Amino acid sequence: MFASAREAAGRRVDEFDARTLGEVLELMGGRYGTQFAAVLARSRVWVNGDEAPDGSATELHDGDEVAVLPPVSGGSERVGRHTGAVQGRW
Secondary structure (H helix, E strand, C coil), rough: HEEEEEEHHHCCCCCCCCHHHHHHHHHHHHHHHHHHHHHHHHCCCEEEEEEECHHHCCCCCCCCEEECCCCCCCCCCCCCCCCCCCCCCC
């Protein structure tokens, strides 16, 4: 979890036993509460480094990584080339 998602959950990494992304997201909402659910509602969710296009129907397997990426605000400066990716581990 990153930024405001990490703050709302009170942790950066957690583990869940679930078969689908939808189950993980539901478990997260139950574990972390309404403030986290509000952040999750406006966040992007990625599985193993790829955005999850079909959302909750995405099947998960042992060792899969789910990343919750809330929107971020930036300054007025132009940002240079993207040089890497960051993932959270569940």
